[in-house]
Amino acid sequence: MGVHPSRCIVVEDSVSGIHAAKAAGMRVLGFTGGDPGVEQELAAICEDLFHRMSDLPALLQDCIE
Numbered sequence: 001m002g003v004h005p006s007r008c009i010v011v012e013d014s015v016s017g018i019h020a021a022k023a024a025g026m027r028v029l030g031f032t033g034g035d036p037g038v039e040q041e042l043a044a045i046c047e048d049l050f051h052r053m054s055d056l057p058a059l060l061q062d063c064i065e
Helices: 015-023 036-043 053-064
Strands: 009-012 027-031 048-050
Touching (some): 015 036, 048 053
């Protein structure tokens, strides 16, 4: 798509997807889907976490400001 990976933001809910995005040099927002069981694991490897898709627009706005 012609965009440098450092300018990309990935929304991901799997550990393997998060690792792939980070390996590519992309910023990752981890989606927990409200599952407290994955929160700690994702928090250890993501820049930010969110629990509801309705929170995503505000997180994206914060990323571009």
